[in-house]
Amino acid sequence: MSCPSFADYKPSRLSEGVLMTETSDASEEDRERARAEFIATFGAKPRWLIRGLAFGMLAMASVNALSYFWRSDHWGSLLGEVRMRGESIGFPFEIWESGNTYGGLFADYPMIGANILVAFVMSLPIGILAAWKSPWLNDLMLAAFADVDVRDENEANQPIQFSIQSLMIATTVAAVLAMLATRFAVRRETLVCIYALGPLGLVLLAMLPRRLSWQQRVIILMPCAISLIVVAMVVGQKLGIDFDKVLMGIFLCWTPQSALAAIGLLCAIFVRLAKYQPADAVAE
Known part of the structure; x- marks a missing residue:
C-alpha cells in the first residue's frame, strides 16, 4: 500500500495551520495554490529553521541534564541523602555546584549564557539543514496530514476501544502501581520508579486507547504528568x-528520556514517510 501524495488531493479546509485534503481530480492550479497556502502557514523555510533549532536545543538540554550524572560524585541527594558538596551540572561549562551560592544567585548565570550560546551554535546546522530540505519535508508533512485526515474521518464516529493487548498492559500497569502504593508508598523506591519509569508509564497510558488522535493523547498526557509530579513531591515531602x-x-x-523518545519518534515517522515518497520527490 502506497502513502498518498499531495498530487492526489485537493484542499477542503485549512484549520490551525494543518491542510485538510480530500481525493479528487483537482486541477494543477488548485494543487499549486493549496501547496502555496500550506507553505505560507506551516512550511516556510524560516519555520523549518526554527524547528531545526528547537530540535538541536532539545538535544543539548538533554545532555545538560545528563551531565549531572557524570559530573557529580554522588546522586543520593535526589533521594534524601543530605550532602553539602559533590554535585554539579552543566555542559559544556559547569553552571551549578552544590554548596556554592554564587553570591546569592545560586547559579553561574554567565556560564548559563555561554551554554545557551554553545547550544545555539551546535543547533544552527540542524536548522539550516531543515530549511534547505524544507520542500522535501513539506511533502512528507502533506502526506502525513492527508493520511491522518483519512483515518480521522473513518474513525470519527467509532467508539474508543481497547485491544486485548492494551487491556493486558493496562492491567499490568495498574497492578504494579497498586503494589507500589501499598508497599512502597512513602519510600525511596517510589521516587526511583517515578524518576526512571515516569515518561514510559505516561506514554503507555496515553497510547492504550485506540482510535484517538494525537491531540487527544496529549490531553491525556498533560494531567497525568502533572499528577505524577505532584505524587513525587508528596512522597518527597x-x-x-x-x-x-x-x-x-x-x-x-x-528530560533525557522525553527528548530521546521525541527525537526517535520523529525520525521514525520521517523514515517511514520517506519510504513512500517517489524517487523524483526525494531527488528534489
Whole structure:
C-alpha cells in the first residue's frame, strides 16, 4: 500500500495551520495554490529553521541534564541523602555546584549564557539543514496530514476501544502501581520508579486507547504528568526531601528520556514517510 501524495488531493479546509485534503481530480492550479497556502502557514523555510533549532536545543538540554550524572560524585541527594558538596551540572561549562551560592544567585548565570550560546551554535546546522530540505519535508508533512485526515474521518464516529493487548498492559500497569502504593508508598523506591519509569508509564497510558488522535493523547498526557509530579513531591515531602530536589530529579531523569523518545519518534515517522515518497520527490 502506497502513502498518498499531495498530487492526489485537493484542499477542503485549512484549520490551525494543518491542510485538510480530500481525493479528487483537482486541477494543477488548485494543487499549486493549496501547496502555496500550506507553505505560507506551516512550511516556510524560516519555520523549518526554527524547528531545526528547537530540535538541536532539545538535544543539548538533554545532555545538560545528563551531565549531572557524570559530573557529580554522588546522586543520593535526589533521594534524601543530605550532602553539602559533590554535585554539579552543566555542559559544556559547569553552571551549578552544590554548596556554592554564587553570591546569592545560586547559579553561574554567565556560564548559563555561554551554554545557551554553545547550544545555539551546535543547533544552527540542524536548522539550516531543515530549511534547505524544507520542500522535501513539506511533502512528507502533506502526506502525513492527508493520511491522518483519512483515518480521522473513518474513525470519527467509532467508539474508543481497547485491544486485548492494551487491556493486558493496562492491567499490568495498574497492578504494579497498586503494589507500589501499598508497599512502597512513602519510600525511596517510589521516587526511583517515578524518576526512571515516569515518561514510559505516561506514554503507555496515553497510547492504550485506540482510535484517538494525537491531540487527544496529549490531553491525556498533560494531567497525568502533572499528577505524577505532584505524587513525587508528596512522597518527597513525607521522606523529608526538599521539593526542589524532587523537581531537580524529575528534570534530570525525565528530560533525557522525553527528548530521546521525541527525537526517535520523529525520525521514525520521517523514515517511514520517506519510504513512500517517489524517487523524483526525494531527488528534489
